[in-house]
Amino acid sequence: MKNVKHAKCVRCGRIYAAAPDLTSCACGGILDIVYDYDYIRSTFTKDDLAQRRDSTMWRFRELLPVEEDTPLPPLRVGGSPLYEADALAQELGLAKLYIKDDGINPTASLKDRASAMAVAKAREAGAQVIACSSTGNAASSLAGNAAAAGLSTYIFVPSRAPKGKVAQLMTFGATVVSVQGSYEDTFELSRAAIEKWGWYNRNAAINPYLSEGKKTVGLEIMEQLNWAAPDYIAVSVGDGCTIAGLWKGLKDLHAIGFIDRLPRLISVQAEGCCPLNRAIETGEDWRPMEENTLADSIAVGVPRNADKALMAIRESDGLTVNVSDQEIMAAQKLLGRRCGVFGEPAGVTGTAGLKKLCQAGRIPSDAVVVSVVTGSGLKDVANAIAACGEPISIPGDMALLEAAFRQAGIRA
Ligand SMILES: *Cc1c(COP(=O)(O)O)cnc(C)c1O
Numbered sequence: 341m342k343n344v345k346h347a348k349c350v351r352c353g354r355i356y357a358a359a360p361d362l363t364s365c366a367c368g369g370i371l372d373i374v375y376d377y378d379y380i381r382s383t384f385t386k387d388d389l390a391q392r393r394d395s396t397m398w399r400f401r402e403l404l405p406v407e408e409d410t411p412l413p414p415l416r417v418g419g420s421p422l423y424e425a426d427a428l429a430q431e432l433g434l435a436k437l438y439i440k441d442d443g444i445n446p447t448a449s450l451k452d453r454a455s456a457m458a459v460a461k462a463r464e465a466g467a468q469v470i471a472c473s474s475t476g477n478a479a480s481s482l483a484g485n486a487a488a489a490g491l492s493t494y495i496f497v498p499s500r501a502p503k504g505k506v507a508q509l510m511t512f513g514a515t516v517v518s519v520q521g522s523y524e525d526t527f528e529l530s531r532a533a534i535e536k537w538g539w540y541n542r543n544a545a546i547n548p549y550l551s552e553g554k555k556t557v558g559l560e561i562m563e564q565l566n567w568a569a570p571d572y573i574a575v576s577v578g579d580g581c582t583i584a585g586l587w588k589g590l591k592d593l594h595a596i597g598f599i600d601r602l603p604r605l606i607s608v609q610a611e612g613c614c615p616l617n618r619a620i621e622t623g624e625d626w627r628p629m630e631e632n633t634l635a636d637s638i639a640v641g642v643p644r645n646a647d648k649a650l651m652a653i654r655e656s657d658g659l660t661v662n663v664s665d666q667e668i669m670a671a672q673k674l675l676g677r678r679c680g681v682f683g684e685p686a687g688v689t690g691t692a693g694l695k696k697l698c699q700a701g702r703i704p705s706d707a708v709v710v711s712v713v714t715g716s717g718l719k720d721v722a723n724a725i726a727a728c729g730e731p732i733s734i735p736g737d738m739a740l741l742e743a744a745f746r747q748a749g750i751r752a
């Protein structure tokens with residue numbers, strides 16, 4: 341890879357050659373992929389990009405850590421819409437608001453960007469089998485992207501994993517091990533099995549290539565905005581891989597001169613599980629927290645990507661905000677009704693936080709803001725019904741319909 345120099349530990353600074361099967365540093369720190377920006381500047385222009393017909397995440401190949409001859413994974417990952425949400429902007433008192441809907445990815449979450457990268461790197465490593473442990477979206481997206489590429493998967497989930505996500509796993513033909521125990525038990529079993537059988541490891545924050553896949557959401561937002569950086573980008577945070585990846589993408593574009601300033605990040609967590617935001621707010625080291633929220637994808641009490649995530653929030657002079665489950669449910673309804681966008685609870689948490697900051701007067705009214713929706717609501721229909729209500733239920737009779745409308749105060 342001519343565009344990549346090496347990998348570097350974010351904790352101790354140790355340098356590693358950028359092999360396809362890199363894991364974490366000997367010191368336990370996370371690795372970061374370091375690029376040769378001078379080389380990239382000399383080979384990659386905005387005009388090149390504008391000519392390209394590939395609308396997937398791979399249109400940014402010069403900024404991605406893959407070999408030139410690596411076959412690209414088959415599923416259409418990325419290229420998600422950036423909607424102008426004028427009605428919602430007005431309601432929140434913002435000059436301009438955009439919604440980046442990543443729920444439209446093939447397995448319906450932003451995690452596809454990381455999983456597609458994992459599949460590309462597994463192929464470079466000559467691996468036939470990929471494994472991970474996860475409660476949901478990382479698992480289903482790995483299973484789908486691997487299936488399309490002809491690789492097999494071993495997935496470890498805690499037995500409490502939601503049905504919709506397990507259904508995706510079974511459909512994609514993963515070998516699914518449902519562990520009767522906590523998520524920690526699940527993670528430890530996957531670690532031991534990966535070590536014993538030598539599978540390619542797609543565990544978040546152990547594999548440094550995953551956030552390089554996730555950064556493409558930031559690259560896309562900037563191209564869609566014609567390289568005019570917004571003032572803020574709001575995103576939900578669990579392990580911290582997404583916000584760290586987003587920031588990496590923005591910094592890459594700044595380093596090669598595609599954008600001339602950087603947005604401030606808005607890190608949104610659930611009140612019942614906010615170890616990273618708490619660390620920023622108190623200025624202390626992060627400490628584990630209970631996983632007390634309905635937003636299962638960000639119910640991460642022990643964040644695996646804390647170093648990179650905290651660095652991203654601090655470097656961007658970012659804001660933090662924590663939201664209740666009620667506020668998350670309200671945001672689900674709001675995005676559905678104002679924008680026609682259906683997000684899962686963790687998917688709409690960024691917008692919930694943005695709304696809370698606007699109401700508290702913490703965002704200037706002339707600000708341009710992007711809010712990322714990270715996963716589709718179809719993954720978790722029970723919570724959507726709980727947030728938005730049940731339909732009118734009657735037998736097929738016109739008189740009963742009129743009566744029901746009258747009772748509900750509906751004037752058709
Ligand atoms: C994983 C996930 C997140 C958070 O990403 P992290 O990298 O864990 O911070 C947010 N929303 C959805 C829908 C997710 O699946």
Ligand SMILES: [Zn+2]
Pocket residue numbers: 349350351352353354365366367368369
């Ligand atoms: Zn180290």
